[in-house]
Amino acid sequence: MSINNEFRPKIVAFCCNWCSYAGADLAGSSRLAYPADVKIIRVPCSCRVNPMFILRAFEKGADGVILCGCHPGDCHYSTGNYYARRRMTLLFSMLDYMGVENGRTRVEWVSAAEGVKFSTTMNEFVEKIRSLGENVRLGDLRCKN
Amino acid sequence: MSHQNNQAEMIKEISGVNPYKCMKCGKCTATCPAFDEMDIKPHQFVSYVQSGNVQALAESKSLWKCLSCFACVERCPRDVQPGRIIDAARQIVVRQRGGNYLTADEIPALLDEELPQQLLVSAYRRYKR
């Protein structure tokens, strides 16, 4: 998407229902702005995010994917974020190998009380993706208009 | 006024300090060892920059009385660092032509036998461009 030819990245943010989604809500009710490029998908827990979803996002033209969950030790389901962390470490290193730079993927722990952190994280992430430009790897040509 | 605003912006930039973090508790002024000699007090430096009243700061005696002892910086509960604001105001003055508070001519009269070199160097750095 582009307004005035400026690069507007597509960014998917997976947020766990208990911490990060609530953190995003708090950023909203505190009016802490971040770019509209970020679109949030609610999942019950960060461990619900299948690496397939992230591959799918890049395949469909996403320029960056961020996964947010509860801080280590604070997972609503006790251990879900640990699984997510391990899975994403592997996935991201594979993606980097395949040409999707590490800067395009990120895991961040945001609690329900951290509206400010949510907003700063998203601002930083969008800034990073904008500096990296459009993602050209993994895109499925059949998906292009 | 706009010139003043520019100067206030410059002070914020040079000092790297956000004066709006101040909660106006006055601990900087409470702790300042040079208080008695200052016409504008440390907490006022912060609020003057907030309101853009920089000309008064530039003309203030306090610029040359601040010791850079960092007592206000260390004890400020809001991490505002008033000492840095004072230094930035001083920088703005000394960077202007004729703004030096210390000239080479006046030095010989100020010397004594024991005076350590670092005193001259430090005073030069703080008072002169």
Next chain:
Amino acid sequence: MQRIGVFVCHCGSNIAATVDVKKVVEMVLLEPGVVHAEDYQYMCSEAGQAKIGAAIADKKLTGIVVCSCSPRMHEATFRKCAERYGLNPYMVEIANIREHCSWIHKDMQEATEKAVILARAAIAKVNLNAPLQAGESRVTKRALVIGGGIAGIQTALDIADAGYEVDIVEKTPSIGGRMSQLDKTFPTLDCSACILTPKMVDAAGHPNINIYTYSEVEKVSGFVGDFTVDIRKKARSVDATKCTGCGVCQEKCPSKKTPSEFNRGLGNRSAIYTPFAQAIPNVPVIDREACLKFKTGKCGVCEKVCQAGAIDYAQQDEIITEKYGAIVVATGFDTIKLDQYDEYAYNQSKDVITSLELERIMNAAGPTKGHLERLSDGKAPKEIVFVQCVGSRCSDDRGKPYCSKICCMYTAKHAMLIRDKYPDVNVTVFYIDVRTPGKNFDEFYRRAVEEYGVNYIKGQVGKVAPQPDGSLLVQASDLLDNKQIKMKADMVVLATAIEPNQGVRNIATMLTASIDTNNFLTEAHPKLRPVESPTAGVFLSGVCQGPKDIPETVAQAGAAAVKVIGLLAKDKLTTNPCTAKPDELLCNGCGNCAKVCPYGAITYEVRQVNDHGIREDRRLANVNSALCQGCGACTVTCPSGAMDLQGFSNRQLIAEVDAICR
């Protein structure tokens, strides 16, 4: 294909001012499956819900998307609405176009585009929704209260009075908490013990209340209505069934040099001790770190003098396992350590004290028997300085960023009490702001100034310098007179910031309850659900949730009790139907899913399957939907893609990804 209705809420101007709602309606009508779309000022209102109902009937809708505020706010509202009008409640999806869109974006075009995309994602998801039926789970009609201060006591009393059994777990040897350490309470100046002790006695004597003191929660499992908790009852070394509470053991104990926790270290206690005279239970504890018998093997005086034969050196810690339907956290607070604030000379002078220490000094049962005296030389102070906001409202790394809320009031109280009892003592209070919202609070503070002659000066103290003559030189600013003050004082009292009690993080982790960066427990909603944790079945009472005074704590304790009673009054709870579900044709029984399940909800059984006409016995995963909480860990672990999560299925989430990246 579903028949989907999309309802776009204006939320007054909250959404409509930034998102062009008409445009959203126009755009979503182009989406496959959408047969109806409309906007309305307040979708959550009675009239808004009626519109949804009418559309369900008229357009024969099978799925609904509401573009509105966060699902954490009104998902339940709209699900109930759908159910009322004959639609399965799980056929509702929310597109969050307020918190995640209109409130954070300024540009209308940008915000509208994003709102459309969020709506598309929700439409794509609801297209794949399936009706779900909530299950049921049982409720254990017993509550656990963690913490035995005024918050815990009040919560327990209210629950118990409603007819339910309650256990209080308190880690110190007695219930009573911080309030038992206070001398007088604001704004009425009644004696703290006089109003607290009757409540402690009530709790101890209540047939429905069981108190575990000197005990800690060690392990929590289960979920709302059905928690299982391990409580460690630490060895008291005294048999509570035999002890008569005569106190002779404490009198005769030769080890008397341990700083008394109850007196904030201002006095000493014996190794066998009850924290204070009115302790409940009135059964002492042997501090094994201090006891000579435990340290050297010699002594045994207490055993010799105990006529009841209650001393039991061999007593062991005991683990009690109990089931509860609800858990209330009431772990309270402590004052922060002042090591980072040595400009106030707290570590250099005995005459610089915290306000809580002053409470002990002013208390008749305290280390000075209630006489106001300097701890350094026992002399009566003539000049006392109070310093406000020590460690509160600090954004540096030394203190706490929040206002501790109670200090302005208790300082006014201290100042007034001192001026009342010792009219010749001068009292000066250095303040930044005086914050006294509350019934009769500001009047109280004004009395200190106007009637008791307390000298309030606006300005913070910069340094307290002990002088060779034993006095303290206080260097402060007077911002109204633009002066620097240097005054001699005999005693300096620091209004020290409060923080949640140590160990609350550990408890929050056990309960999977959210906690914020300051270690205060997070409430489910800051305004509308202030006594509930986001974790179902866990409730908050007192300062563990945020700074508050006694009246507020008691009010919140009552509110938490009501929530608990509301829960325990139910025989069954409906469970979340968004649980994991294996596809028996894809499952190969590998066992990976059971390993990652935090609830032990997955078991294996050998069952006959009909795989395209071939009938055979296979080992298959089986999810107990009453235990499954729906995290989804198993779905990602499953190597064959057999496990899926209802309500958040692989296809649904991928559809959302696709809609966003389109």
Next chain:
Amino acid sequence: MKFSYYPGCTLRNKAKDLDAYARASAKALGFELEELQDWQCCGGVYPLGTDEIASKLSSVRALAQAKEKGQELVTLCSACHHVLKRVNDDMQNVEDIRTRANNYMKLDTPYGGETKVLHFLEVIRDRIGFDELKKKVVNPLTGKKIGAYYGCLLLRPGNIMAFDDPENPKMLEDFIRALGAEPVVYPYRNECCGGYISLKEPDMAKSMCQTICESANGFGAEMLITACPLCRYNLTKTQLDLPVYYFTELLAEALGVKEEALK
């Protein structure tokens, strides 16, 4: 043990004894101070402006030289120590300053704050240990009541200097105890002596030092020790007859190398 050593301008001039006693004591304690080549003056004060780069370069040069030698960098003078530690912190943590300083310097490998800056006292505390020092003392200063004067530059800002508790430091007291003397704790030991203000406002510095010395005296100090030539200069200008020594002089005396140091 070998360290890079940055003496600073005053120690080559008015404060030669501060330096000489330190070297002799270091030898006695079993470590060596290797003076950096062609070091330049640190400027005496840390330039606070975020846009000042040139005035920090002399410090960066010294730091980079120590890095090349793979040594920790030791200083004695409080002012040099303050400037070097803070510039080093900038090079570690402030990207803008690091980039611009490196652009000026054109080093083979850019400098990013790798060198560890230590004060001579930190070497004694953290590398030698006060217990070890105590063992090496041959002339214990028994019976002497000594007030430690820290001043501002060693301690503040506490989070960057990380020298000691900025409000209630203990380092020099432990040092005094190790030499066999009795430390006198007084509340103004971390308050400013007036610093460079004494050049143009000598009365201001005098009255501040008066407060410090009176307080120390009041608590029974017979003498003060300091690490800074400027502090010493200012403190000796009061009405009081309170001698002020460099801490290294007492150290050399206690270690029995005082005569040798001045040869």
